[in-house]
Amino acid sequence: MSEVIITPNKPIAIELEPGTYYRCACGKSTNQPFCSGAHHGTGFSPIAFEVKEKKVVHLCNCGKSAHAPYCDGSHNK
Known part of the structure; x- marks a missing residue:
């Protein structure tokens, strides 16, 4: 398996x-x-993830979240 390319350790906030x-x-x-x-x-x-209504989501960008694709703050640990 290839290695994940880690990007900056902060979530991506996107509507x-x-x-x-x-x-x-x-x-x-x-x-x-x-x-x-x-x-x-x-x-x-x-x-894959589903958005049921228009909203801002915070996507994990460090690859450590236990709730991927959403950020759970693991980048701070």
């Missing part, structure tokens, strides 16, 4: 419309923080 999204898990996406398909052959898969 999303209702729908299904795919959070990049490999760090290689050209469409960060969302999957672009760049994970093929890495052993990683994107993390």
Whole structure:
């Protein structure tokens, strides 16, 4: 399995419309923080999540959250 490329240790705050999204898990996406398909052959898969109403979400950007794709503050530990 390839290594995850870790980006800055702070969550990504982004307002999303209702729908299904795919959070990049490999760090290689050209469409960060969302999957672009760049994970093929890495052993990683994107993390699917659903937003039911328009809102700001905080996506994990350190790869340590127990509640991925959402930030749980693990980057502070």
